[in-house]
Amino acid sequence: MIIDCHGHFTTAPNEVVEWRKRQLAHEGGTYGAPLKVTDDELAEAVDNGQIRMYRERGHDLAIFSPFAGRMGHHEGGPEKSVEWSRLCNDLIHRVVTQRPDTFVGVCQLPQSPNTDLTASVAELERCVTELGFIGCNLNPDPTGGFWNGAPPITDKFWYPLYEKMCELDVPAMIHVSASPNPVFHYTGSHYLNGDTAVFMQLLHYPTLFRDFPDLRLIIPHGGGAVPYHWGRYRGLAQDMGLPTLDELVLNNVYFDTCVYHQAGIDLLTRVIPHENLLFGSELLGAVNGVDPETGHQYDDTKRYVDATPNLTDAQRAAVYSANHLKVYPRLKAKIAA
Numbered sequence: 001m002i003i004d005c006h007g008h009f010t011t012a013p014n015e016v017v018e019w020r021k022r023q024l025a026h027e028g029g030t031y032g033a034p035l036k037v038t039d040d041e042l043a044e045a046v047d048n049g050q051i052r053m054y055r056e057r058g059h060d061l062a063i064f065s066p067f068a069g070r071m072g073h074h075e076g077g078p079e080k081s082v083e084w085s086r087l088c089n090d091l092i093h094r095v096v097t098q099r100p101d102t103f104v105g106v107c108q109l110p111q112s113p114n115t116d117l118t119a120s121v122a123e124l125e126r127c128v129t130e131l132g133f134i135g136c137n138l139n140p141d142p143t144g145g146f147w148n149g150a151p152p153i154t155d156k157f158w159y160p161l162y163e164k165m166c167e168l169d170v171p172a173m174i175h176v177s178a179s180p181n182p183v184f185h186y187t188g189s190h191y192l193n194g195d196t197a198v199f200m201q202l203l204h205y206p207t208l209f210r211d212f213p214d215l216r217l218i219i220p221h222g223g224g225a226v227p228y229h230w231g232r233y234r235g236l237a238q239d240m241g242l243p244t245l246d247e248l249v250l251n252n253v254y255f256d257t258c259v260y261h262q263a264g265i266d267l268l269t270r271v272i273p274h275e276n277l278l279f280g281s282e283l284l285g286a287v288n289g290v291d292p293e294t295g296h297q298y299d300d301t302k303r304y305v306d307a308t309p310n311l312t313d314a315q316r317a318a319v320y321s322a323n324h325l326k327v328y329p330r331l332k333a334k335i336a337a
Contacts, residue, residue: 001321001335002302004054005328006173006220006256006280007062007103009092010069011049013041016091017070020084024076030083035091042095051102053283057302061335062283063328065106065137066092069186071177073111073142074149082119085110089123093131104334105133106173109161111142113149117157121164128168134330136165138172138217140198145181145190153198154205162212169329171216171254174198187286195224202249203233206242209252216252216327218278221286222259227271246273254327256280257301257319260287262294265304274315278323279305 015037023031054062066088073081089107096105107127109120127133138161143149151157153174165172176194177186184190199219202208209215219226226233234245242248255272258280259265269277280301287298296303305311305319325332 001060002058003279003321003324003331004059004062004281004283005218005278005324006258006282006285007050007064008067008282008285009046009064009088009095010067010284011045012067012091013037013045015041016088019087020070020072023080023084030079032083035087037091039094039098042091043098046095046099046103049284051099054102057281057300059281059302061101062103063106063134063324063331064092064096064103065173066108068108068137068175069178071108071111071137071139072144073139073177074113074144074180076112078110078112078115078119081110081112082123085123086126089127089131089133092133093127096132100334100337104331105131106135106137107131107133109136109138111139111150113143115142117161121160124161124164124170125168128170128330132334133170134328134334135170136172137175139176140174140194140201141176144177145179145184145186145193147197152201152205154201154208159211162208162215166212166214169214171218171327173218173220173256175220191221191286192224195219195221196226199223199226199233199249199253202253203237203242203245204240206248209249213252216254218254218256218327220256220258220280220282222257222264222268223255223272227255227268230271250276254278254323256282257305258282258285258299259301259304260298261291262304262307265301266308266310269305269308269310269319274311274318275323277319278327279320
């Protein structure tokens with residue numbers, strides 16, 4: 001089985017975008033008017049987009065969440081973030097209910113700068129216990145590239161959410177959203193900056209996994225700069241008198257394969273143990289064009305994983321599905337159903 005750990009509803013009907021615009025423009029709290037998207041519109045959005053491409057590329061199942069670039073935690077304030085997150089998660093639930101053979105849900109959390117995580121904890125519990133979701137996306141920077149609206153991901157500020165994640169036995173994918181900061185292109189730099197920054201936070205403040213030994217975090221986009229600079233992180237840990245990276249983070253941290261060229265996947269699979277890799281494509285995601293050097297689409301990551309010489313057949317099978325079942329324990333029941 002080929003499980004894609006990193007799918008977003010990037011093809012949602014345009015009415016969803018228009019609803020969000022009306023909500024943000026509305027003064028005095030939440031917007032409240034119902035979203036009008038039919039089941040047929042939802043089915044068309046995924047059948048002609050994600051599902052068609054999954055079938056063409058040989059993917060069997062996708063862990064599916066709202067469009068990360070539109071989470072917009074820096075916009076609208078806490079009340080609107082709750083309303084928007086619930087709407088997006090309910091849409092994912094409708095898609096999953098229509099196409100349970102292809103999608104399993106992961107939720108967006110309501111977050112806002114300098115706001116506690118009470119609403120995030122409540123929405124996570126709702127999505128897991130009521131909607132059957134198997135994890136969440138967690139934004140380490142709700143300001144969208146200014147990094148002044150929340151402490152490091154290891155701070156006790158985040159502990160109520162981690163407690164709930166461990167109670168429900170679900171992981172989080174670390175995923176920033178769009179960036180209003182013109183310094184950072186959101187997919188070309190802000191996403192990768194977020195991945196890299198969080199890994200260093202986990203290394204720099206090593207008490208998190210001592211406090212939560214069962215906490216599981218997925219760092220997407222191949223870990224940002226992390227695999228390329230693995231020696232730097234090993235050296236920093238050594239300089240700080242910390243354990244090796246294997247002991248420090250690799251019992252709890254995983255990386256996806258959303259890396260869009262063969263040399264990148266070869267590096268990733270050579271540096272990071274296969275036990276810590278989850279197949280993902282971010283489809284339809286950051287890069288949708290055809291690579292003129294290969295004639296194939298950049299985000300067809302299965303081609304790269306199939307071709308890398310750094311994995312045995314058994315290891316490749318783990319990257320494609322066995323590791324997902326370990327990181328997302330609730331996924332096993334979904335597959336059985």
